[in-house]
Amino acid sequence: MTRRRIAAGVALAAAAAGIAFAVESSGGDPAAHGADRATGRTAAVKRRNLVETQRVDGTLGYSGEREAANALAGTYTWLPKVGSVIRAGGVLWRVDAGPVVLMDGTLPAYRPMRRGDEGTDVLQLERGLSVLGYAPGTIDGDYDASTAAAVRDWQDDLDLDDTGVVELGRVVFLPGARRVTKLSAAVGGRAGPGPALTTTTTHRVVTINLDAADQRSARVGARAPVELPDGTTVRGRVSHVGRVATAASDPESGGSATIAVTVRLSSTRRVGRLDAAPVSVRLARSRRHHVLTVPVTALVATKGGGYAVEVVRGGASPRLVGVTPGLYAGGYVEIEPLRRGSLHAGDRVTVPS
16 A cells, blocks of 8 residues: 555545544644654654544533522613623613512522521622622621611612612622523513513533543543634633433434533624634643644555655665554654564655655
8 A cells, every 4th residue: 555545545434424633733833833744855753742633523602501580579671682791780671661680699589688687699790799789798698787778779869769678670680791682571571470580691602512432532621623604713621511412313314411510701802793603622632742643645555554664864765663552633643663663753764745
C-alpha cells in the first residue's frame, strides 16, 4: 500500500465516522501550530498532544428556564416585552397598576410575610431590600421591627400601601437577573394564580442532545469550541452532562437514546442577540498527551501488514523503522516504535512531496 492510499483511507474512515481532528501544542512546540509542518521530503518526529474531536449539533440559547407565577387577583395592566432583561428590584408585571417585583432567591414566595415570621423566604426578602438600599437590620431570616420599617419604606417608594406586610404575590423570588422568553398572560387579562411569563438567566449556553453512545465525549470542564452560524468560532466548556438518557421519540426510524449536554460560552462578545440558533460543537473523543507523532503521510505499509516510517539521519541511507500507529488527529498520527530506542523526537522521516 502506498503512503497516498494510507492517507486516503484514514480520511475516508474519519469522514464515515463523522469525526474531525485537532492538534494541541505540547510544551509550547510551535510545530503543533503549523510552524514546522512537513515541507520538502522530510518532517521531524515531534511530541504533541493529539485530540480526536467529534462535531455535534447544538442550539444556542440561555440557561435556567423558569416560569414566574402570579398570585395576585385583579387585571394585568402591564407586561414586559419578550427579550427584556429584568434585574433584582425591577418590575416583572403589574396587576391593577401595582408592581410585582423581582428579588434574588431560589425559594418561591409561598405566604404573606409579616413581623414575627422567620425562614428562608424572609432571609431572601431582607437580602433583596438591602441590595436595593433599604435597611432591614440584621439579615438573619427574622422579620423584626427593622425589617418591617424597611418594607414600609420600600412600599412607599413603589406607591403601595405602607403596611409593613408583604402580601403574597408582591415579590417573586428567582435567581439572578431574568430574561423574558415567553408571555403567558396578556395586558387586560384577568390575573389569578398561575404562570404569567417564562424567564431564563442571562447566561448564554449551547444545549446538545448527544447520542448516549457518545457520552464519553462529554466531560464537565472539558473544552468545547462552538461554531456560530456565520462560521465564527467561540470558546466554550462543558458545564453539565445529563445522567439519564432520553429514549428516541421514534425508535423504528433508527433514532437512538440521547443525553442532555450543556456548554457554557467563555465569551459572548461575538454572539450578539442570537437565540435558538443552530450551532455545531466540537467535543473531544480521545486525547493523547506528549506522544511521538509524524505526519500521516509518513506511514509506510509493510509486507507483513504492519507499518513503518522511513528515517533519515545525516548522510546515511534512509532506513525503515517499524511502528505501531495510535491516534490520528489533525494530519498527524501517534506512533510507537516496535523496537525501543529506534526512534526519537527530532529524528526526520521521509514524506511525499
